[in-house]
Amino acid sequence: MLRFLLRRDRVVLSAWVVLIAGVVLSVTGQYSRMFPTPDAALAFARDVAGNAALTAFTGQLTEPTLPGLIMWKIADVAFTLTALMAVLTVVRHTRAEEESGRQELLRSTPVSRLAPLATALGLAMGASLLVGALVAAIGGVRFGAAVAAPGLVFAAVAGVAAQLTERSSTARLIACGVLGVTYGVRFAADGSGVLWLRWFSPNGWSHLALVSGWVLVVPLVAAAALTALAFRLNLRRDFGAGVVPARPGSAGGDVSLPWRMHRTQLIGWTVAFALAGATMGGVAAGMRGTIDGAAPVMREFLRRYGSGEIGDTLLWMVLISLGGTAALFPVLTVLRIRSDETSGRAELLLSTAVGRMRWAAGHVAVAVTGTVAMMTAAGLAAGRGDLRVLTAAWLQVPPALTVGAVAMLAVGFLPRAAAAISFVMWLAVNMFGEIVGPSLGIGYDVANLVSPFHFLPRVLTGEQLTAAPLLGLAAVAVLLTSVGMARLRVRDLG
Structure with missing residues (x-):
């Protein structure tokens, strides 16, 4: 079973491992060039140590040295990516396989009931440990162990989520929702200075482990307990069903079908964004002072996002981050078209009076x-009724939909590679401008051109609201979606 999963995931899982280790390596090279002497590193560390705005996004600076700055810059990103890799891997090889019927075929052979879950957890946890080992070779054993820990915990979280529901999309929503909520707890803890809250977040455990290695006992115990719970739930539920029984769908035509398929996921995402907006908006509201009063290094960083009040600039950074995360929703929704195609559900649906365009248009x-x-x-929660903040939140919609439009184009022209293309695009939008590009020697202004969010008017930080970039992004999204749907209409299914 393990050899089989390794063969299936040899490309995807290798890409995840190379991505996470490569990002850490590139930031290490970038910061080594930026701070060639201990005095240079110390000066920068003094500038960033007391900045609550940056600390909310990156976590606490553990020590005023070059290794400490490298971990401060990239650790939280590595923790989150490792956790996301583990979640997607486990759900793909457990609930998604069971939903498609392939696992039933495997279970007809001499394979025990627990073998698929055990193998998926072993694969995800093994990949997390491999990432940790590569990071340890770059930045030290403690750093590597801290990066591997969230992967162990969230592999087990995904294992539990896969037992609760009979839909893979809902299982991913539950596991990613836990990741999002606990990330918000860590964000609020570091941004507000209430550091004991980090004990309620797996990402927070890894930040604590950068200082005290014994904290790694906590994620190990949590991963073991959640793994035992996942096995227990697996033995108690019926094959093909979840612990929480699914409600039968109501009678309805093709217009309501996409809504019924995605409503649970959408409600979960909306609640999570409201909580994230309230948490992060509360941290931003507590920031005082102006950018001009910040240290030179901080002033240069913050001016990439705006000018004027630090609180408004941080709030714009929060909304940009939420917009980049929200772009994953249209990607997953559009990829459901491909999932229905490969599972045979689309063929069954299209044998009725429903046409391909109505089928795809419902998901869009x-x-x-x-x-x-x-x-x-997110805008209502972050701004507490402030129309400026709500407007700024709405501005994130066109670039987020542009990322989803790329997924629709891929489903139309390159269906087998659609998932890979879509996730690479989403990661590039969220990481290339701030992390990958500058690490490769590309300036921030040039690297950020990859992201459609870069073209938005920064209305919270002094810029005027202009329609041209919004209309341009909307036009690109409509064009890519239309071309992808047109191709889907004429190509062979499957």
Whole structure:
């Protein structure tokens, strides 16, 4: 079973491992060039140590040295990516395989009931440990162990989520929701200075482990307990079903079908964005002072996002981050078209009076309305009724939908590679401008051109609201979506 999963994931899992280790390596090289002497590193560390805005995003600076600055810059990103890799790997090889019927075929052979879950957990945890070993070779054993720990915990979280529901999309939502909520707890803890809250977040455990290695006992115990719970739930539920029974769908035509398929996921995303907006908006509201009063290094960093009040600049950074995360929703919604195609559900649906365009358009409509709903919830929660903040949140919708439009184009022209293309695009939008590009020697202004969010007017930080970039992004999204749907209409299914 393990050899089989390794063969299936040899490309995807290798890409994840190389991505995470490569990002750490590139930041290590970048910071080594930026701070060639201990005095240079110490001067920068003094500038960033007391900045609550940056600390909220990166975590606490553990020590005023070059290794400490490298971990401060990239550790939280590595923790989150490792956790996401583990979640997607486990759900793909457990609940998604069971939902598709392939696991039933495997179970007809001499394979025990627990073998698929055990193998998926072993694969995800092994990949996390491999990432940790590579990071340890770059930045030290403690850093590597801290990076591997969230992968162990969230592999087990995904294992539990896969037992609770009979849908892989819902299982991913549950596991990623836990990741998002616990990330928000860590963000609030570091941003507000209430550091004991980090004990309630797996990412927080890894930040604590950078200082005290014994803290790694906590994620190990949590991973073991959650793994035992996942096995227990697996033995108690019926094959093909979840612990929480699914409700039968109501009678309805093709118009309501995409909504029924995505509504649970959409409600979960919307609630999560409201909580994230309230948490991060509360941290931003507590920031005082102006950018001009910050240290030179901080002033240069913050001016990439705006000018004027530090609180407004941080709030814009929060909304940009939420917008980049929200872009994952239209990607997953559009990729459901491909999932239905490969599972045979699309063929069954299209044997009725439903045409391909109505089938695809239903998913696209849910992607659009869902993204608007999520950003509305985040804007209302972050701004507490402030129309400026709500407007700034709505501005994130066109670039987020542009990323989803790339997924639709891929489903139309390159269906087998659609998932890989979509996730690479999403990661590039969120990481290339701030991390990967500068680490490769590309300036921030040039690297950020990859992201459609870079072209938005920064209305919270003094810029005027202009329609041209919004209309341009909307036009690109409509064009890519239309071309992808047109191709889907004429190509062979499967």
